Amino acid sequence: MAGDKIPYPKHVWSPAGGWYSQPKNWKANTAVAFGVIIGITGLMWRLSAQREYRTKFPEEGRFFPSRYWSKGIIEHEKQQNEASKSVLSSSSS
Numbered sequence: 694m695a696g697d698k699i700p701y702p703k704h705v706w707s708p709a710g711g712w713y714s715q716p717k718n719w720k721a722n723t724a725v726a727f728g729v730i731i732g733i734t735g736l737m738w739r740l741s742a743q744r745e746y747r748t749k750f751p752e753e754g755r756f757f758p759s760r761y762w763s764k765g766i767i768e769h770e771k772q773q774n775e776a777s778k779s780v781l782s783s784s785s786s
Contacts, residue, residue, distance in 0.1 A: 738762075742759070742762045742763055742764065743764060745759065745763045745764070745765060745766075746765060747763075747765055747766065750765075750766060750769050751766065753773075
């Protein structure tokens, strides 16, 4: 008798499948759920990176993770690099 399942009413319904539920396709369901979660997270990350706006930009040489995906920071650093190159080329002439 040890390890037997406890008797439960058969008429009880649960969205999770009830007591001792183990659907045959649980692996596929789990994969689909994780795929949806990863997809939504990726879309929200992309939207956030596109809409990110900064009034103060990160200091030069300081580690700043969003430096690699934030459109505003990337454009700001390109402008800084072009400005420093033009200053270097004008001073060498």
